Amino acid sequence: MKIDIEEQERERMPLERNFDRIISPLQSFLQSQSSAGMLLLIATFIALYMANSQWQEAYIWLTEYHVGFIWGEGYIIHSAVEWVNEGLIVLFFFLLGLEIKYQVLAGELQDTKSSMLAIFMAVGGMVIPALTYLAIMTLMAGDSWQGWGIPMATDTAFAIGLLVLLGRRVPTSVLVLITALAIVDDMGAVLIISFFYTDSVSLMQLGYGAITLSLMVLANFLGIRWAWFYLFAGLVLWWFISHSGVHATTAGILAALTVPAKPYADTHWFARNMERLVSRFKRMDNNDTTILEQQQQHDLAEAAEDIAITATTPVQRWQSKLSKPISLLVLPLFALLNAGVVMPDNSASMGSATVFWATMLGLLVGKPLGIFFFAYFAIKLGFAQKPKDMIWRDVIALGCFAGIGFTMSLFIANLAFSGSADSLAHAKLGILAGSLLSAVLGFCLFLSKSKSQLK
Structure with a gap:
């Protein structure tokens, strides 16, 4: 919550007034809803420029720079991109888990009946893009089937950040629906990562993780609300999960679900x-x-x-504390280290790149079609109700913005094609192209609405 203080009630330092004129625009930008999306965009452009310019070697050095800890004969050393993809990004999944828990207990997903439209949209936005990917792979006689999960994801920060820029052309219900839709979408993505992008599982490490998780659940029931306890236990859980074969991001979601949702006092x-x-x-x-x-x-x-x-709940308090640092630092850093893909020298090589076309069309075509048709049938069959301030054109436009699958799609692509540099590069290009075209199409649909449709 932003706190407004009148000028006559301020206590200022000697040079603060002049400095405020410089820093206030930056503060306003960082506080705005579109800031996270814009920083992601900037980080992506920087990564693409460096990877395709004279800075290419510097970019490779940056991503592959090794950082770690050494003690005696033991050590933990990983590249910068590995630390981000296996470590820092877990914080994003922890925040995502807090949001899921809040939405289920008190938010848009609290009442299943009233949230049915978002649930149907999310299911359509996962199933049809995956089927689109598999269909393109079949038509083009490709063999990179493992990438089917890439176009299923939605980048909430990008989508909402861009929707806010459109102002009153976007109905309030669209913002609510795409937030709820993205939460359900992310639940699906986490399950897909856990079950389909896990090579082998160490039952012993998984057992240790289960014991740690049980202790965290017990702590919740005992009323322990110490942030340091959940931080330490979460790190232990992350260690066991990451060494079990299940991807470490699962630890972020599971740890978040154990965070207390009740305050100490009413x-x-x-x-x-x-x-x-x-x-x-x-x-x-x-x-x-x-x-x-x-x-x-x-x-x-x-x-x-x-x-x-x-008198406040740890779920809400920690969510508000972590939201800005993760959206303004962790996600842009993830984009910077992962979006730098080298563009092909000629378009001929892209013409035969099945992964590129399957990924791009999954986001650009599969997402809006899946969301629209599942929403249409849910409403027509009486399972859900269309908001009064929305028209069917808005549903298609919403589906286009849901086709911006940047952060999570890149993450799944890294898992799907970890052993194939060419397929990973084509997947990243497909994600960038599909997300960009989806955003442009969504903008065009909202901007071309007539005055009567804006009422």
């Missing part, structure tokens, strides 16, 4: 105690002194912070 206790604190704070307030000179006021302000923490 809202009535919060309101009553805050009123007492504010009353005492006002009695001590003096225009001639600052809080630096009033230690008791400082103590009351700290007590207010403790009360706020006591």
